[in-house]
Structures are given as structure tokens and as C-alpha cells.
Amino acid sequence: MPKVSVILPIYNKEKYLDRCINSILHQTLEDIEVILVNDGSSDNSLDICKKYEKLDDRVKVIDQENRGVSAARNSGLTIAKGQFITFVDPDDWIERNMYLRMYNHCINTQADICLCNYYKDNGKKVIPITINCAQYILTRNEIIHEIMLNMIAPKDIDSKKNSLMGSVWRLMIKKELITKNDINFPLNIPLMEDLIFCLKVFSKATKVCIDSNHHYHYCIQEGSASTVYRSNKFELQLKIMEIVKAILKKEGLYDLSKERLNNRYINLGINSIVNEVHKTNPNKLRYKISNIKRICSLAEIQKALTFIDYKNYTLRKKFVLNAMRRKNAILLY
Incomplete structure (x- = not known):
């Protein structure tokens, strides 16, 4: 061996x-x-x-x-x-x-x-x-x-x-x-x-x-x-989140992980928005704006944003998080 x-x-x-x-x-x-x-x-x-x-x-x-x-x-x-x-x-x-x-x-x-x-x-x-x-x-x-x-x-x-x-x-x-x-x-x-x-x-x-x-x-x-636009990145990340949550529930760690899962949903949203505005995204502007709004509207992301203590973040990050909370796709673009 x-x-x-x-x-x-x-x-x-x-x-x-x-x-x-x-x-x-x-x-x-x-x-x-x-x-x-x-x-x-x-x-x-x-x-x-x-x-x-x-x-x-x-x-x-x-x-x-x-x-x-x-x-x-x-x-x-x-x-x-x-x-x-x-x-x-x-x-x-x-x-x-x-x-x-x-x-x-x-x-x-x-x-x-x-x-x-x-x-x-x-x-x-x-x-x-x-x-x-x-x-x-x-x-x-x-x-x-x-x-x-x-x-x-x-x-x-x-x-x-x-x-x-x-x-x-x-x-x-x-x-x-x-x-x-x-x-x-x-x-x-x-x-x-x-x-x-x-x-x-x-x-x-x-x-x-x-x-x-x-x-x-x-x-x-x-x-x-990690360096190119992926058309289904948002949906893939949601699928992965469900698998992650299933693992945590099976191991009895779900309740302990809730704060981190909230943070992951926020990062998921930010990553998906970055993907939409990526220079290699061939879609028209109105389609990108629509997708960004759809990302921000996800219930788990909106819920996670309510737990954020905004005073801990830079002005730039506060701006992004507030725009996500208000589902303001144009500002985020």
C-alpha cells in the first residue's frame, strides 16, 4: 500500500x-x-x-x-x-x-x-x-x-x-x-x-x-x-446552497450555521451581480438589469440583508448592500 x-x-x-x-x-x-x-x-x-x-x-x-x-x-x-x-x-x-x-x-x-x-x-x-x-x-x-x-x-x-x-x-x-x-x-x-x-x-x-x-x-x-461570464451562475449557486444546507442539517449543524449561511447568501448575490456586469457577458443591458433585480429579489438574500450591521462596513460596501436591499439594479450596474 x-x-x-x-x-x-x-x-x-x-x-x-x-x-x-x-x-x-x-x-x-x-x-x-x-x-x-x-x-x-x-x-x-x-x-x-x-x-x-x-x-x-x-x-x-x-x-x-x-x-x-x-x-x-x-x-x-x-x-x-x-x-x-x-x-x-x-x-x-x-x-x-x-x-x-x-x-x-x-x-x-x-x-x-x-x-x-x-x-x-x-x-x-x-x-x-x-x-x-x-x-x-x-x-x-x-x-x-x-x-x-x-x-x-x-x-x-x-x-x-x-x-x-x-x-x-x-x-x-x-x-x-x-x-x-x-x-x-x-x-x-x-x-x-x-x-x-x-x-x-x-x-x-x-x-x-x-x-x-x-x-x-x-x-x-x-x-x-472564475474569470469568465457564466450564464447560469446564479442558479448553480442556489443549487449548491441547497446541497450545503442539506449536509448541515444531516450533521445537526444547520442552526449553528445560520449566520454564516446568511453571509453566504449575500456573497452569492454580490458574485452573481459581478457575473452579470462582467465584460464577457454578451446580453443586452435591459436583460442584465432584469437579472440583477431578480438576484436582489431572492427571499434569502433580502432576509440576510436585514441582519447586517451596516456600521461595520466601508462606504462602498454600504452603498452596494443598501442598493441590494432596495433592489436598485440600475445603481448596482
Whole structure:
């Protein structure tokens, strides 16, 4: 049994694939298996994967029809044999000691999950992103308050201090935790699938350790999902909110999470409005205005806005929140 299984979902990433795979194969922790899942790429990605499969017997290649990142990761999970599971996105790369240090943290603390810090690279700046946590070994109550609630939304919607992006690539997860609880990635949801998976695994973890090192390089590419207009983004986010609420209810955490859910609804509204005014949105102005009004009119957003203490926010944010509360789409545009 390898110590770590690394699952890499791949779709048309030939430009970045060598850098990514080499950063994995040159880890100081050598007892790993690398599962490359080609998700119906139309470029040279599959040939690159097969090249590494021939060069290194730790590499396994799955070739499947295009079904999305969640299906690709699930395919990797079905054959993974490692004691721990990790994920990497193909346009990113990792520091050489990432898996050795995280694995040792898991073993030494008997943790179910290890979480590390990362670098955010937009091609112009490399910004270290550090989790704001008072301690480095978290038990059940601390996992809920320090991790899960902050993944839903920060306590203060204007603060990035306690915000915690729900991303699987910064985690090392005990495989037994995943298999015993039958956890996998949600299909047919092309947005925030990581958040749903993260909430599920953290809801079952009894101990989590944090590695303070910045091991992962999260590279934001032009044309990625976060940088282009998406016509159904608002509806997708509402669907995700229903899944998130269902998870919280199942785990008995819904009442505890209500304040954070309110904040997430407000952020959902802001993100959806930003999506509507995005320069790549091809729709006519009247259609954009109509959509912004529809977003602001959502009952959950209007309800969440009534709980806001406006004195805590900048003039700019107060202006946006008040315009949302009044459903003033023209001002928001």
C-alpha cells in the first residue's frame, strides 16, 4: 500500500501538465502513486500522461469520456490504494516537501486530515494565503468552528481574515475516512464541487492538523471558470446552497450555521451581480438589469440583508448592500 495516492483530473491542460506532474514525481516522499485521469481531452494531454506512465511505474492512467472534474476525481478514488488521498489540479504545481511534511503531520498527530497553506498566482503576483487559526491541531468542536463555518462564509462578510476557501488540493485525507463514509464528488455541478466534498469530509473528521507551510501553488489562468461570464451562475449557486444546507442539517449543524449561511447568501448575490456586469457577458443591458433585480429579489438574500450591521462596513460596501436591499439594479450596474 503506498503512503499517498495523488489524483490528477485532466482536461486539455497540455501547456501546464509537465510542470505539474514533475512537481509530484519529484516529491521527497517517494512512496506515492500518481493517478492521472484524462477526462476526454482533445489536445495532447493523454499522450503526455502515457509518457509518464512508461517512465515511472508509480503512475497510473485512466482515460475516460469527458464527464467533468468531479467524475474524473471519483474515477481516481475508485482505484486509489494509498493510506492517504490528495488531489492536484493540472495547471497548478506543488513544493517538493509537501507530501512528506503533511504525511508526517498526519502520522504524528493521528489526524484524519492535514490542511496546508498555499500561494495564489495570477500570473502577475504570487500571494501567500495563510489560514487564520489559533492552533495547529483541531478536535471536533474546533473543526466545526475554525474550518467548516469559515468555509461556508466568514463571520464578517467584508473580511478575508477568517475566510477559508473550500479546496481539496490543499488537503491530505485519510482514505478510510472517505471510503467508510461513502464520500465522493457531486456530479452535474460544475461549480464549487470542492466545497461540497470538503464539508462532507470535515463533518466526519475527529482530528485535523494544520501544516503552516505554503506548499501548493494555485495558478489562476485566463479563461478559467472564475474569470469568465457564466450564464447560469446564479442558479448553480442556489443549487449548491441547497446541497450545503442539506449536509448541515444531516450533521445537526444547520442552526449553528445560520449566520454564516446568511453571509453566504449575500456573497452569492454580490458574485452573481459581478457575473452579470462582467465584460464577457454578451446580453443586452435591459436583460442584465432584469437579472440583477431578480438576484436582489431572492427571499434569502433580502432576509440576510436585514441582519447586517451596516456600521461595520466601508462606504462602498454600504452603498452596494443598501442598493441590494432596495433592489436598485440600475445603481448596482
